Amino acid sequence: MDEDRDEQLLAELSALFRRAEPVPESVVETAKAGFVMHSLDADLALLTWDSAVDPSAAAMRAGESPTEPHALTFECGDIAVEVEVTAPARGWRLMGQLTPTQIVRLELHHAPHAAAGQAGEVSVGTVEVDDLGRFAVTDLAPGLVRLVLHRPDASPVATEWFRVD
Amino acid sequence: MEDDAASLIRRAADGDQSAWNTLVERYSGLLWSIARSYRLRDADAADVLQTAWMRLLEHLNRIEDPQRLGAWLATVVRHEIHRLHRRSVRTVHTDNEAVLDAASTPAPGPDVNAVIADRDRLLWEAFAELTERCQRLLRMLVTGFGAQEALSYRDAAVALGIPMGSLGPTRMRCLSELRHAVERRGISGEPDGS
Numbered sequence: 001m002d003e004d005r006d007e008q009l010l011a012e013l014s015a016l017f018r019r020a021e022p023v024p025e026s027v028v029e030t031a032k033a034g035f036v037m038h039s040l041d042a043d044l045a046l047l048t049w050d051s052a053v054d055p056s057a058a059a060m061r062a063g064e065s066p067t068e069p070h071a072l073t074f075e076c077g078d079i080a081v082e083v084e085v086t087a088p089a090r091g092w093r094l095m096g097q098l099t100p101t102q103i104v105r106l107e108l109h110h111a112p113h114a115a116a117g118q119a120g121e122v123s124v125g126t127v128e129v130d131d132l133g134r135f136a137v138t139d140l141a142p143g144l145v146r147l148v149l150h151r152p153d154a155s156p157v158a159t160e161w162f163r164v165d
Numbered sequence: 166m167e168d169d170a171a172s173l174i175r176r177a178a179d180g181d182q183s184a185w186n187t188l189v190e191r192y193s194g195l196l197w198s199i200a201r202s203y204r205l206r207d208a209d210a211a212d213v214l215q216t217a218w219m220r221l222l223e224h225l226n227r228i229e230d231p232q233r234l235g236a237w238l239a240t241v242v243r244h245e246i247h248r249l250h251r252r253s254v255r256t257v258h259t260d261n262e263a264v265l266d267a268a269s270t271p272a273p274g275p276d277v278n279a280v281i282a283d284r285d286r287l288l289w290e291a292f293a294e295l296t297e298r299c300q301r302l303l304r305m306l307v308t309g310f311g312a313q314e315a316l317s318y319r320d321a322a323v324a325l326g327i328p329m330g331s332l333g334p335t336r337m338r339c340l341s342e343l344r345h346a347v348e349r350r351g352i353s354g355e356p357d358g359s
Binding site for chain 1: 177180182185186189190193194197198201207208210211212214215216218219220222223224227248251252285288289292303304306307340343344347
């Protein structure tokens with residue numbers, strides 16, 4: 001009997017949440033639109049190190065300003081992408097290093113925050129890379145970013161999306 | 166045509182937009198409820214969900230256990246929320262749930278005026294009396310109640326970051342508290358049919 005009452009209460013609660021806090025339509029539409037905007041035929045370079053979660057880094061960073069460089073490493077096979085994210089006065093900045101250095105073309109894909117009101121839109125730009133595999137991007141608006149490396153005779157490699165904010 | 170998660174993921178990975186749309190429709194409610202259960206403002210909750218869907222899209226070919234997609238998505242949401250907290254809380258670096266509870270600033274509650282029926286409002290107020298942890302647990306358990314996207318106990322425990330063994334007893338305790346809060350408000354045991 002108690003169980004029936006519990007089930008009934010849970011059912012009412014569920015219906016209540018749906019009425020009181022429905023998912024905004026814009027959130028659903030953004031997710032659907034993302035399928036076209038964000039799909040990419042590429043190998044995935046996984047996040048293998050994140051200074052924000054590394055335990056030793058966390059111990060050191062206690063009390064430090066959140067604008068300290070956030071360092072990330074992405075890897076796929078023999079390809080590595082190291083990135084530092086900083087927030088100077090105007091816009092966010094990425095500085096990074098590719099290994100190996102013989103990548104033909106580097107793209108930055110940028111998806112603004114959902115709240116910015118541009119459902120699913122992503123902008124793509126080419127990023128200059130020097131002979132040592134170094135690159136820099138400035139004046140980034142907050143949002144989600146990924147780096148896509150294009151190579152001759154091989155599929156592109158895309159880092160996992162990471163937040164710049 | 167099959168409609169289970171594995172089939173939808175496979176079809177979406179092959180470029181089927183309608184399969185993707187079904188996944189979005191099926192799980193958005195759960196993810197939104199989880200985000201709200203951590204007291205995120207609407208804008209932050211929208212960001213967290215956007216990240217979760219983009220994360221699924223890039224991992225479509227790598228989902229190991231499609232039948233547990235709900236738990237996978239819920240875990241991504243939880244990690245994103247923790248990342249948000251780490252970013253905004255300068256001196257606290259922890260994934261400890263209790264600390265996060267203390268550190269989070271509550272978002273404005275739902276517009277209770279939008280909840281028209283008296284019984285709804287009283288039930289909501291009763292729910293709001295519960296501890297953060299009970300609210301979060303019950304939300305995780307009831308979203309999609311009776312529908313396909315509801316989380317199993319095992320997945321709910323993973324999504325909440327608590328041992329599965331503690332889920333049952335905690336559920337009983339939280340439901341009991343909710344029932345008492347409901348009774349204190351004089352809400353009858355019978356639904357009014359609304």
